[in-house]
Amino acid sequence: MSKERALIEIRLAGLSEGKHEFDFTCNAGDFDDAALVDAGFSKAISVKVIVDRTDSEMTVTLTTAATAELTCDLCLAPITLDLNGSYRIYYSYEQTGGQDEDRDEEYRVIDSNTLSIDLTEDARETLLLSVPMKVTCTDNPECHVYHQEDEAETDEDMTPPAGSLQDSLEKLKNKYR
């Protein structure tokens, strides 16, 4: 895959030691990944990159902010959610004898003469990880009824409130029995 220019790229050449902040704005389609489009990202995606550089290493912190159009797992009602993700990568300029397998965060070794780093893939993963596995409505009373119905099946003292949708359905069923 050849790209003229990386979507999220930090130019390291000439970047002094210390903290540097970079802001990128893009769209789900820019990442060339159907999964990201399918995930429901609907508006501009903002990616902030903070590079903290010392003479021997560099910390890169990615923060993503996006809006996604999702659907409730229970009632399929549309839900718009603001999604935030973050990811930290450590870069070391030299191989320091053996890999630090125990490190939680991503740890990479780069050449001190590296001109630029492409963070497109990291941003893409951070965005995908920011999408919740389960999505349910928080303020949809009808959805809540279905939710309670599920729990009531374990037969705890959860009689559905009078006049609820479930009640009416029961009455309807009896009527035509």
Ligand SMILES: [Zn+2]
């Ligand atoms: Zn719902």
